[in-house]
Amino acid sequence: MVDNRSGAPTAARIGIETPPPGVAGITALIDAIPQPVWTARLDGSVDYVNPAWQSFTGVSGEAAQGHGWTVTVHPGDLQTIETALRAAAGTGEAFDIEYRMRRADGVYRWHLTRVGPFRAVDTRNLPAIAWVGTGFDIHDRRLAGEALRASEARYRDVVDHANDIVYTLRLDGTVEAVNPAIERMLGYRPDELVGRSIDPIIAPEDVARAHEMARQRGGDAGQRSYEIDLIAKDGRRVAVEINSRPVVSAGLPVLIHGIVRDISPRRERTQQADLMAAIGNALTSTYHLDVQLGRCADAIVTHLDAALARIWTLDPNDP
Incomplete structure (x- = not known):
């Protein structure tokens, strides 16, 4: 039964013959x-x-x-509402539901409606005799959330397919997250490193420097780069350049984000250029040939590999 003047629910509708004190006030409040x-x-x-x-x-x-209200619900959401009402009728429990509600100008906006059971007496021991629903416009919040999730998905796709290693470290050096590029570059699967210290994959002579750089990253919001060697799963050394910066929350660093780039080819080119320059300097000097060859061997030892230096110093009489 509906009140003829306001459309508000009357006491008779819920089976109460004599309205208790305060019903009129509650009706006015709901209106x-x-x-x-x-x-x-x-x-x-x-x-x-x-x-x-x-x-x-x-x-x-x-x-x-009756069911005239259904014209205000987006056709794609009506079945969801009807299913939720049928399920709740069996339990008498309150529930929340999100659906698109048509505004007077024809635009659909997302609403969160909280639906609760109405009982003749305020006790959970009695069955519900009706539903009371209150709606909240969440359209802007929902769209913002969807946009954020889409942005995160795009970012994750970029990170997952990046050639460089993208990582997140805790301040103690534990790996929080790392992208699949770690396997292509060093042979480790991400799950082999997440939750573990980064130290074992850093060249021993570079561990202290890496820690120092991490402390610096944790102390300011700047971004800096440095070069170290990492140890691949198969034992190879990989020269890398690291760019990292702290993640700051409430003014304090909480994590470290970084990008690792393989610079082995660049380092090899630099070493080769240095080697050729050193050999060129040795060969154009005014020293005797044996001194020049010795200087060339020194250059090779310094810039390339000691084993290769033997080609300059082999005795023809050696077997």
């Missing part, structure tokens, strides 16, 4: 709520919508009666 409010029977047929609901949808209280 004044700025969010859409409705009441419905257990089968989902509506018998009351407040003025805010009518104002938002442009549908009168009379037109919303």
